[in-house]
Amino acid sequence: MKKKFLAALLAATMTLSMAACGSGAQTQKAETETTTETQATETSENQTADESQSTATGEKILHTAASFAYPSLDVHKEYYGWYTSIYGVSEALFKLDETMSAVPCLAKDAVADGSTWTITLNDGVHFSNGNPLTADMVIKNLQRLATENSRFAYLGDFEMTATDDKTIVIDTKEVYPTLKNDLASPECGMIDLDATTDFDNSPVCTGPFVVTEFVPEGDVTVAKNENYWGGDVKLDGAVFYYMQEDDPKLLAMQSGEIDCYNSVSSAALEVYNQSPDLYDVVSIPGARLQFYILNENTLDDAVREAINLTVDKDKIAEYLSGTVSAAVGPFSPSAAYGKVTVPAVDTAKAKEILEADGYTLGADGIYEKDGQKLSISIAYYAARSLDTLAILIQEQLKAIGIDSTLRVEEDPDATYIANADFDLALYCMIADKSGDPLYFIDSTLADGSYYNVGGFKSAECQSMIEELRTETDTAKRADLANKIVQIAIDDNAFGYVGLFNNTTVLRKGVSGFAEYVPFDFYGVDAETDING
Amino acid sequence: MAKQILKRVLGLVLILLVLSFMVFGIMYLAPGDPAEKRLTSQGVVVTKEILQAERERLGLLRPFIVRYADWLKNVLRGDFGISFKDDLPVAPKLIKGLKNTIWLALSSLFLALIISFPLGLLSAVKKGKLVDHIARLFSFIGNSLPNFLISVLLMYLFCIQIKVFPVIADGSVKGLMLPALSLAIPMAGRFTRQIRSELIDQLGEEYVVGMKLRRVKGRFILINNVLRNSLGHILTIIGLQIGTLMGGSVVIESIFRWPGIGKLVMDSITARDYPVIMGFVLIMGTIYVVINLIVDIIYRLLDPRSF
Numbered sequence: 148m149k150k151k152f153l154a155a156l157l158a159a160t161m162t163l164s165m166a167a168c169g170s171g172a173q174t175q176k177a178e179t180e181t182t183t184e185t186q187a188t189e190t191s192e193n194q195t196a197d198e199s200q201s202t203a204t205g206e207k208i209l210h211t212a213a214s215f216a217y218p219s220l221d222v223h224k225e226y227y228g229w230y231t232s233i234y235g236v237s238e239a240l241f242k243l244d245e246t247m248s249a250v251p252c253l254a255k256d257a258v259a260d261g262s263t264w265t266i267t268l269n270d271g272v273h274f275s276n277g278n279p280l281t282a283d284m285v286i287k288n289l290q291r292l293a294t295e296n297s298r299f300a301y302l303g304d305f306e307m308t309a310t311d312d313k314t315i316v317i318d319t320k321e322v323y324p325t326l327k328n329d330l331a332s333p334e335c336g337m338i339d340l341d342a343t344t345d346f347d348n349s350p351v352c353t354g355p356f357v358v359t360e361f362v363p364e365g366d367v368t369v370a371k372n373e374n375y376w377g378g379d380v381k382l383d384g385a386v387f388y389y390m391q392e393d394d395p396k397l398l399a400m401q402s403g404e405i406d407c408y409n410s411v412s413s414a415a416l417e418v419y420n421q422s423p424d425l426y427d428v429v430s431i432p433g434a435r436l437q438f439y440i441l442n443e444n445t446l447d448d449a450v451r452e453a454i455n456l457t458v459d460k461d462k463i464a465e466y467l468s469g470t471v472s473a474a475v476g477p478f479s480p481s482a483a484y485g486k487v488t489v490p491a492v493d494t495a496k497a498k499e500i501l502e503a504d505g506y507t508l509g510a511d512g513i514y515e516k517d518g519q520k521l522s523i524s525i526a527y528y529a530a531r532s533l534d535t536l537a538i539l540i541q542e543q544l545k546a547i548g549i550d551s552t553l554r555v556e557e558d559p560d561a562t563y564i565a566n567a568d569f570d571l572a573l574y575c576m577i578a579d580k581s582g583d584p585l586y587f588i589d590s591t592l593a594d595g596s597y598y599n600v601g602g603f604k605s606a607e608c609q610s611m612i613e614e615l616r617t618e619t620d621t622a623k624r625a626d627l628a629n630k631i632v633q634i635a636i637d638d639n640a641f642g643y644v645g646l647f648n649n650t651t652v653l654r655k656g657v658s659g660f661a662e663y664v665p666f667d668f669y670g671v672d673a674e675t676d677i678n679g
Numbered sequence: 680m681a682k683q684i685l686k687r688v689l690g691l692v693l694i695l696l697v698l699s700f701m702v703f704g705i706m707y708l709a710p711g712d713p714a715e716k717r718l719t720s721q722g723v724v725v726t727k728e729i730l731q732a733e734r735e736r737l738g739l740l741r742p743f744i745v746r747y748a749d750w751l752k753n754v755l756r757g758d759f760g761i762s763f764k765d766d767l768p769v770a771p772k773l774i775k776g777l778k779n780t781i782w783l784a785l786s787s788l789f790l791a792l793i794i795s796f797p798l799g800l801l802s803a804v805k806k807g808k809l810v811d812h813i814a815r816l817f818s819f820i821g822n823s824l825p826n827f828l829i830s831v832l833l834m835y836l837f838c839i840q841i842k843v844f845p846v847i848a849d850g851s852v853k854g855l856m857l858p859a860l861s862l863a864i865p866m867a868g869r870f871t872r873q874i875r876s877e878l879i880d881q882l883g884e885e886y887v888v889g890m891k892l893r894r895v896k897g898r899f900i901l902i903n904n905v906l907r908n909s910l911g912h913i914l915t916i917i918g919l920q921i922g923t924l925m926g927g928s929v930v931i932e933s934i935f936r937w938p939g940i941g942k943l944v945m946d947s948i949t950a951r952d953y954p955v956i957m958g959f960v961l962i963m964g965t966i967y968v969v970i971n972l973i974v975d976i977i978y979r980l981l982d983p984r985s986f
Contacts, residue, residue: 218765225765226721297729298718365938388847392934394831399846402839435722558710560719577722590724597727667721 207677209385209657211670212396212408216389218363219347223292223299228334233661233670234369234387235356237336240266240285241327245663247434247482247582248621249331253280253353257327259619264326268313274339275357275372282309288337296334322617324624328581333668355380355673365389369671381659381676400426400652406677407653407660413468419652426652429662432472432479433649436578436587437536439642443602445570446523449504450549451639453497454523454571456490457547460644463539467532471645476632477578477587479646479665483625484584487633489643494547501548514548522550523570526563529555531575536644540571567600574598578646579665584628585615592635603640680979684972691968695961699754702960703747706953713737713763713951720950737763750957759961760954764947769958776927776940777962779850783862783931783939784924786855788917790863791870798867799874804901806879814871821868830861830934848935858935862928866920877912881905911978918974922967 213233222228222237231237240254255269272280286307293303306318319326329335339351348361353376356369370384388405390396393412399405400419411419411428419426439458441451460473478485498508506514506521514521523544527537534555541551554569556562563569576598578587591598593612608631615627635641651662656678661669714733718725734740738749753760759769802814837857838846848854881887882905890900927941940959947955 218767225717229721297733298723298725300729388936390847390936394827395834395846395934395936398831398834398839402842402846404845404847556710558712558715560715561710561712575722576719576724580723597724 206383207381209382209407209660209671209675209677210405211385211387211660212390212399212405213367213387214391214410216364216367220350220358220361221295221346222336222338222350222352223288223295223334225296226334228332228336229668230367231336231350231352231354232333232668234354234358234367235385235671235673235675236354236358236369237333237338237350237352238354239331239333239335239337240268241331242669243328243331243582243664243666245431245481245665247479247579247665249328249582252331253285253337254330257330259322259324259326262319262322264317264319264323266315266317266330268315269376270313272353272376273374274337274342274351274353275374276339276342276351277374278339278342278351279312280337280353280376281312282315283312284340285309285315285337287340289335291338291340292334299329299332299334322619324617324619325581325583325585328583332581356382356385356671359384362389375673377673380673382671385671385675387670400654403654406657407651409649409651409660409662411650411652413470415652416469416650425655427655427657428650428652430469430648430650431663431665432474432481432646433665433667434479434577434579435531435575435647435667436474436477436643437471437531437533437573437575437645437647438474438477439540439644440569440572440574440591440598440601441639441641442567442570442572442600443638443640444567447504448639449500449506450521450523453501453547453549454544455639455642456493456497456500457543457549458540458642458644459492459543461492462543463536464645466539467535467645470648470650471532472648474643474646476629476636477591477643478584478628478632479579481665482579482582482584483622484628486625486629487636489636497547506548508548512548513545513550520550521548522552524554525551525571525573526554526556526559526569527573528557528559531647533573533575536573540573564598564600567602572601575647577667584624584632588612588615588628588631591641592631601640603635603638605634605638608634680976684976687968687972691965694968695964698960698964699751699957700747702957703750703953704743706951706956707743707746711951712739713953714739716950717764750954754957754961759958762947762952762955764950764952764955769954772943772955773940773958773962776938776943777925779937780925780927780932780939780941782855783858783928783937784921786859787862787866788921788924790859791866791920792917794863794867795870795874799871800878800906802871802875803878803882811875814875818868818871818875821864821866822872823868824865826861826865826928826930827934829864830857830931833857833861834934848937850938854935854937858931858937861931861935862924870916870920873916874909874913877909878905881909884908907981911981914974914977914981918970922970925966925970926963 215230217227217230219227220231220236222231228237238252240252241249241257242252244250251269253269253272254266256267258265268280268282268285274280286309289302289307292299304320308316310316317326337353338346343351349358355372355375355377357372358367359370360368366389367387368384371380371382390399393415396405396408397415397418416428419428441454443451464471464473475489476485476487501514506516509515509520525537525541527533537553541553544551559574563572580586589612590596592603592608593599594604594609611627611631615624615631618624618627649665651660653660653662659675660671714730714737718730718733738746750760759773761767762769762772798814798817802811805811834846834857837844844853844857848857887900887905890904927939927944929941929945931937932939932942944956944959
């Protein structure tokens with residue numbers, strides 16, 4: 148009897164649960180239909196429809212995952228232009244290629260003569276609505292960018308005139324050699340300011356795709372721009388699912404719900420590498436640099452040199468399983484301004500240098516001098532694998548007799564960067580934002596710059612930095628940059644550890660997802676394709 | 680009763696005032712700069728001048744007390760402010776996140792109850808038997824497994840192996856099932872243990888022994904006395920759990936792309952988006968106090984002796 152009662156109770160609860168679950172679900176669906184999430188629902192539900200439609204009509208729809216999502220598609224605001232560029236919606240006057248050079252896009256040329264730049268637009272460029280991109284519209288866009296985005300406010304100081312429909316003359320007042328590179332930034336994407344009524348949700352741009360559905364901070368769906376000025380667009384559309392976590396991305400690839408994505412984790416890489424018949428993995432050094440600053444005010448020359456001879460970047464890169472490439476200098480070695488040299492790892496020489504400086508190895512295996520143990524403080528923050536880096540560096544230094552203490556901070560800029568109270572400080576930043584070395588050199592090596600907090604000072608270096616600010620010849624700029632960085636390397640002021648790889652996984656047959664470009668802000672374009 | 684409720688509501692105002700001041704103070708003292716977080720969110724560093732101008736624009740250079748007073752004044756007018764992260768109004772963000780979190784919380788709570796209630800009951804009645812061991816094993820496993828592992832395991836099972844759900848969840852019922860189950864399993868583990876323990880305590884009470892001696896049927900005692908007397912305790916557990924669930928689950932929401940309040944707040948903490956964090960604190964403070972009040976009222980209705 149008791150058994151029957153309990154069985155009935157169990158059955159009743161299960162039945163109730165199913166019924167209630169169903170009704171709750173329906174209620175929720177009804178509710179969400181009135182909200183923005185509905186769009187997400189519809190997007191995902193449409194995915195199934197899209198897929199079946201693609202099969203039925205042969206449409207090529209690319210499904211991919213995006214690690215970030217933003218509340219707006221306004222190209223000029225914040226970093227939203229990075230994403231409209233990834234979605235293939237917006238384009239800038241120039242774009243950056245595999246060798247980190249600014250190459251023609253909407254503009255075919257930019258020529259500098261002193262402080263005057265003459266920019267010529269490409270032939271036949273028009274927006275997705277058919278309106279031509281004129282020199283006047285370019286100027287209006289740059290002026291809007293200057294007011295909407297504080298990082299580009301300096302553009303407001305330039306005098307811009309349209310000499311004809313296709314030519315813009317920009318007077319930068321002072322020599323400004325990086326204008327062409329700046330104009331390759333995705334924030335400089337062009338919008339039809341006269342035709343766009345909703346900048347946040349549907350900007351009219353020039354890219355190979357147009358937005359068909361946008362969920363703020365959610366998924367984005369784009370369709371082929373039938374009117375693309377650059378010719379035929381191979382895909383019919385693309386869906387960008389907002390997915391932050393690595394494991395679901397891997398599972399979505401395995402289940403066939405997405406076709407490609409970038410920023411692949413090391414754990415997922417192992418899985419993809421085991422199935423080369425199913426997936427292509429492309430990994431190239433990117434523009435995001437892991438580096439450390441050696442404090443010249445607290446560490447003498449010998450200790451800094453010994454540290455740099457000991458830290459084994461190759462082993463660190465190996466430990467980080469393909470997510471990082473060992474760096475030589477701050478820039479990709481494929482760039483003309485990435486040609487510097489560093490001494491090879493040599494722990495025996497590191498020890499010799501310390502001993503020549505008066506250090507003796509103690510019984511505990513740690514060097515000491517004047518009764519003081521050689522112990523340094525390593526400051527870091529737990530992001531971009533810097534926590535792993537700190538531990539690995541600590542181990543490598545200990546192996547030669549340098550003790551260290553780790554100090555983790557949540558906000559490096561407000562703590563150890565601001566106070567310079569460290570011996571070795573780890574940091575990660577984009578070293579190359581637009582195919583030119585000045586930004587990084589100016590931020591870390593120039594006198595008084597925000598990240599030059601370790602006491603590095605060189606009159607020769609500073610003089611070359613001043614020269615770099617005004618030099619317009621690309622080859623000479625690269626040469627100057629290489630010399631400047633080499634001085635910092637030789638002075639053991641920094642250690643450039645690793646460049647994060649831009650790692651992309653693509654299902655077999657998928658190509659052209661910016662997998663060979665070292666910048667984060669490119670994705671689908673007219674050449675992106677799915678075959679097979 | 681009305682007097683009690685009024686007292687609680689007045690207490691709520693005081694709690695929220697103290698809570699908001701404390702949280703505002705902690706955020707002020709904690710390292711981190713919303714302006715810097717916003718401008719360098721992609722790893723591009725900016726000049727000191729740009730950073731300072733952004734701080735000025737966001738009002739971060741004003742004294743602490745002026746900022747708090749302004750915030751409080753606006754909240755009293757129903758204005759939760761503008762997000763430091765993207766200049767959008769805070770209230771719609773919180774409402775959207777909370778709505779999604781409520782659905783997820785209620786669904787998972789419901790699933791947890793329909794799993795744990797029968798299991799806890801069976802386990803208590805069949806103490807020491809096979810079914811008890813199974814229920815305790817489930818409780819142990821459910822309690823031990825972290826949320827992210829349960830989520831990924833469920834995803835692998837239902838999305839890759841059985842293929843009944845998509846990995847890319849959406850706002851639909853289908854999209855809700857796996858995140859709700861992922862939250863429900865550990866919760867059911869805890870509930871099963873607590874329900875079992877409470878029922879075993881009740882079953883050992885003298886009144887149960889007396890009723891059994893008077894040959895009252897076991898089923899009658901279980902339904903009319905044991906379960907009824909245990910309800911207050913069980914309700915307290917559920918009430919506390921609802922409060923926790925309303926805070927959102929960052930892991931589950933991130934894995935299943937569920938736009939709940941947990942993820943919103945975690946992103947806001949990372950970005951030092953103080954207006955969103957303050958809004959969240961106010962809402963959560965209110966929810967906790969109100970749920971406790973509701974539980975107390977129900978508890979007293981169930982057991983008039985506690986009035």
